[in-house]
Amino acid sequence: MIERDHIGIFGKMNSGKSTLMNLLTQQETSIVDPTPGTTSDIKTALCEIHGIGPVKIFDTAGLDEGSFLGGKKKKKTLATLKECDLVLLVVDPGQPDDGTEIELLELARSMDKQVLIVCNLFEEPDREKIKTLYSEIELLKFYNPLAIRANDIGEREALLKFILDEYKPKRTSMELLPFVEKEEIYILVIPMDEETPQGRFLRPQQLAMEYITRKFAYPSCFRIDLGRARNRSGTEEEKHRFLDYLEMFGRKPKAIITDSQAMDVLANWCPGDVALTTFSIAMIQYFSKGRLSEFAHGLRTIDTLKPGDKVLIVEACNHSRICEDIGTVQIPKYFYQNYPGVVLGHNFGREFQDIDDLGTYKLIIHCGGCMISPQKLNARIRDLKAVGVPYTNYGLFLSYLQGDKALGKVLEPWGLAAESESICA
Numbered sequence: 001m002i003e004r005d006h007i008g009i010f011g012k013m014n015s016g017k018s019t020l021m022n023l024l025t026q027q028e029t030s031i032v033d034p035t036p037g038t039t040s041d042i043k044t045a046l047c048e049i050h051g052i053g054p055v056k057i058f059d060t061a062g063l064d065e066g067s068f069l070g071g072k073k074k075k076k077t078l079a080t081l082k083e084c085d086l087v088l089l090v091v092d093p094g095q096p097d098d099g100t101e102i103e104l105l106e107l108a109r110s111m112d113k114q115v116l117i118v119c120n121l122f123e124e125p126d127r128e129k130i131k132t133l134y135s136e137i138e139l140l141k142f143y144n145p146l147a148i149r150a151n152d153i154g155e156r157e158a159l160l161k162f163i164l165d166e167y168k169p170k171r172t173s174m175e176l177l178p179f180v181e182k183e184e185i186y187i188l189v190i191p192m193d194e195e196t197p198q199g200r201f202l203r204p205q206q207l208a209m210e211y212i213t214r215k216f217a218y219p220s221c222f223r224i225d226l227g228r229a230r231n232r233s234g235t236e237e238e239k240h241r242f243l244d245y246l247e248m249f250g251r252k253p254k255a256i257i258t259d260s261q262a263m264d265v266l267a268n269w270c271p272g273d274v275a276l277t278t279f280s281i282a283m284i285q286y287f288s289k290g291r292l293s294e295f296a297h298g299l300r301t302i303d304t305l306k307p308g309d310k311v312l313i314v315e316a317c318n319h320s321r322i323c324e325d326i327g328t329v330q331i332p333k334y335f336y337q338n339y340p341g342v343v344l345g346h347n348f349g350r351e352f353q354d355i356d357d358l359g360t361y362k363l364i365i366h367c368g369g370c371m372i373s374p375q376k377l378n379a380r381i382r383d384l385k386a387v388g389v390p391y392t393n394y395g396l397f398l399s400y401l402q403g404d405k406a407l408g409k410v411l412e413p414w415g416l417a418a419e420s421e422s423i424c425a
Ligand SMILES: Nc1nc2c(ncn2[C@@H]2O[C@H](COP(=O)(O)OP(=O)(O)O)[C@@H](O)[C@H]2O)c(=O)[nH]1
Pocket: 011, 012, 013, 014, 015, 016, 017, 018, 019, 020, 031, 032, 033, 034, 037, 038, 039, 062, 120, 121, 122, 123, 148, 149, 150, 151, 152
């Protein structure tokens, strides 16, 4: 069976959903009629969109159909919403139905769906009404609209371009650690203290171990004693223990993957000819489906922070925090020392979409995000992009604090560099 991306067309009655379906599929798949409720059930069409691949398109009934039959249709429409990877919300700016549009937006957002807004211009003056629509529906601030005439075949190209530019297809396959090679050794550096839960590794560590083993490569764990490593009297001994351990293999490991909080130590201890990166960097690249360069780009904002600016520290789970915890201890310490007037906020756990004042933050520093789905993480990123808030990541941030060389080193395994130009490549 071919795996298809599901695209659903939603909106109020007579907003032009079926017309848009026909524009996309270039055929009369859906009956188009001004009589409300013409689309009696869900119509589907299978086709191929160049740049996305095979898709299944759903033309749904208007969510605002009031009759008993309408109620049934509404259920089906909502079930379709769940199934979709992309929600095309068709709005008639000349006659919007805020209730329907808000309901659809809220539902789609609660399911972390990708949403694109298509404003269907029945008449040219409708273009002017888009502004009013946007001022009336708060949630629209997260979405740039495309304004087209759905019944004009000449608009097909603009519609396809809009979808291709904005939509991230679901089938982007990702490798967790793409640099891992068969029969090579990979060292996982793991700090533990009394608070570290017993009986299991943390998810990033588990995922890395499993991935490396699956690739017929050899993962090996080193428990680092960060207290000793940072303490003047213990550091040499701890460093020797680490270097002796590396020697033990009789050949160089290919790469070291460290807990980000040990970057201050590993930036100095990692041999020059061994690659280095962090769990958090690997996780954010994997769970964001390849957006590490965007997170690296966010680092540039740090230099621009002024007293009073707000920075939000975000973790996607409520794990037990060890004493040198990154989110509550390490990052705050850096800001108190270097940017004393900067106001820090925290968002721990799963709910992020509910932050009303997201746009007021100057920077978001996000953990690896390994406990939420790529869909959820990408929904967060879309919101941040829409409101223009830069974002970076724990591993990148803690590497950046060690200087350009350390940052360059942890980015290298991902084909990125720390030079200002290539960070945003
Ligand atoms: N003038 C004009 N009419 C349109 C446009 N899009 C749709 N229509 C008409 O509006 C009516 C309702 O469109 P339809 O696609 O069936 O809406 P749906 O209920 O949302 O599926 C039909 O008569 C369409 O021909 C448009 O862009 N311009």
